[in-house]
Amino acid sequence: MANHLDLEEQEQLDQLKHFWNQWGTLISCVLIVVCGSLAAWNGYQYWQSRQATKAAALFDAVDVANRGKDQARVEQAFGDLKANYAGTPQAAQAGFLVARGLVEAAKPDEAREVLAWVAANAGDDGFKALAKLRLAAVLTEQKKYDEALAQLSGSLxxxxxxxxxxxxxxxxxxxxxxxxxxxxxxxxxxxxxxxxxxxxxxxxxxxxxxxxxxxxxxxxxxxxxxxx
Structure with a gap:
């Protein structure tokens, strides 16, 4: 009986070896790809979280400086946002804050530049459209009607x-x-x-x-x- 079981076990081992010899390399490659993909995804998620946190901190800096009429700090914080986190929601929202402050300070040309940047660089189509609408409003106030209409003529x-x-x-x-x-x-x-x-x-x-x-x-x- 023991010999019979030994023979069955040996046969199973032989089948397993044959299976692994035939498919082992492919299975190992698949496992490596899957594990690598999971690691890459987790790394990307972590990177995105860090980017969002840093962008949020800079947005807060823009907000505080803008309310305090500290133009130098506004430009510094918003410049960092544009340089490092251009496609984030925080960069677009900061752009709207900066543009509004510039309009209130009677600096429409500078406001137009900021809104044009948001319209071109925002990562969200809704933010791009809103930037175009606000840019058109500034141009209308400046009586630049054809330019304002041009902002509203594209696809939204x-x-x-x-x-x-x-x-x-x-x-x-x-x-x-x-x-x-x-x-x-x-x-x-x-x-x-x-x-x-x-x-x-x-x-x-x-x-x-x-x-x-x-x-x-x-x-x-x-x-x-x-x-x-």
Whole structure:
């Protein structure tokens, strides 16, 4: 009986050796790749966490210096953010703080430079779009209407379609292009949902131009229903 068991064990060992000789190298390579990938992922996560912590500290420095009107410290902290953490949310948010401070200090040209940097370097499309909207607002204040419209003419995330169209309408009104402005306001009105307060402001602008978007919307709905 013992010999029979020894023979079975030897056969199993032989099969195991054969299996390992055939597949052992591949299995080892796979294990090395998997373990290496896990180590790399953990390292990347750790690096990202450290980057976010450092960027947050610099954002706080920008915020404190900006509120204290310490322009030298603002420039130093924001410069470090741009140089080392350009794609982080903190860098974009700091850019908005810096630009607002520059506008309040009557330095629109410097504010434009900051907003243009955010629009070009932010890691989030929403931040890029917001930077373009604010840049367009600064350009509008400077009466640089064509440049302002250029900022709003590119592709923006769909969530910004209504606001961008409203801003274009405002700029066109300042250029005394009433029919074009009305078309943009109408686009903004349609892009916004009924429960958005901003939509009522757009409706007021359309009413001032002789349009009644609410009535037009009801009429269109009735016509669509009748066509069914």
């Amino acid at each position: 995330p769909a969530a910004f379609d209504g606001v961008a169209a409203d801003h274009r309408g405002d700029i066109l009104m300042l250029q005394d292009k009433r029919s074009e402005a009305q078309a943009q306001y109408a686009k903004a009105y349609k892009a916004m949902s009924e429960d958005v307060e901003y939509r009522r402001l757009v409706e007021v602008k359309l009413n001032a131009l002789g349009a009644n978007p609410a009535a037009e919307t009801v009429a269109a709905a009735k016509a669509a229903e009748a066509a069914k």
